[in-house]
Amino acid sequence: MLVLALDTATPAVTAGLVELTGPDRIRPRAVRVHHDPRAHAELLTPQIVECLREAGVTAAELTAVVAGVGPGPFTGLRVGLATALAYADARAIPVYGVCSLDGIASVVAERSLLGAGELLVVTDARRREVYWARYRSGTRIAGPAVCRPAEVVLGAAVAVAGSPVHASLFGLPVVDVAAPTPVGLVACAASAVLAGTAPDPLVPLYLRRPDAAEPKAAVR
Template sequence: MITLAITSSTALVGVAIANVGNGGLLAERSILTDRRHAEEITPMLAAAVAEAGLSIADIERIVVDVGPGRYTGMRVGIATAKALAFALGVPVASITSLDLIARAARELTCHDGPIFAVVDARRDQVFAQEADEAGLVGEPLVLSPSELADRLPSHALLVGDGADRYVAQFETVATVRRNVGPSIAIGALLPAGYPSGPGRLVAPVYMREPDAAINIKTRHSAPPTKKPRGRR
């Protein structure tokens, strides 16, 4: 099964193509960018398809990172996945950024304790979820770094850009493995039996209002500033 995987919910924008069950990973492209998700993803996709020696029409399944993470970034990836799925008539599988990060950590380390995937949520918050050898545990959380640090069990390993950003707060109570992002190659290699469906059903995992909405509410709730009166 020729699978295209897309991630753009964090600063890492990437695509990968794999022949699941017959050939493995065929191509992978990724870049770290702060704001250029939309500009990077289309040429990256074209380069990966060319490297794999395929055409877009050969794609049989799409896997997309649905967040949580950066609102604009995740919408770029999801919109791309939906458009391609509609044009090609292929199913889409959703996977969270936290799951991709946790899976990457399990491949990169021999850690035998709990793993926490941590994504920077900005506004002094993180998205976090625990994982063990079987996969994700419980529900994802949005909380402050100090709140997460207070909840961590002993011998925990933290990974993800949220762990990187707040490493000073975490490293006193846990181990932090730096520079572990969503592994798009792992997404492309998800087994054929991984749940998928129509692209129209794919939805982003926000977990919090978009920053733009929060900014508007903050401005509206702030008391009006008084203009200084001129001298008579």
């Protein structure tokens, strides 16, 4: 099975083609990652085209799409999810949404970068806040949530992954995984993709209302 994986929940604009042949048999075919929090729309589609070209396949050979649904900033998420839906609709294939923080934790677990202790994952929520979730053996046990770093519930976390700047605020060893990878994203949805399970609607995980607001009606 050939899966297109996308994530735009962090400054890392991520696209990749992943070959999925079993729950533990997930192989990257082509990956593109660029770090630019202001250029998701400009970068994502060209990266997908580059991945298809490198892998020597066409979009017609895709089996499914997996997309990180956040939490993340409004504009970046909208670009990634709209692109995922467009590819899925054009090819009449399913699109599976996964929490982007889960994708980071999946990478840490797959690379055996942490022992038996709990892992904290944090990403930049702007406004001096972070998005966070906590994991044990790759499984989420708390979050996702958004708050100031001092309000994060550390629980029994023994290490932290995610945005390096924000991870450094917690006084824990930092695991060098800043963003979800295509393999990490697909691993989160592998069972559903392999089983052909109908996906839930693709809903962005904002955790708070966007900054933009509709103008109020003029008072006459």
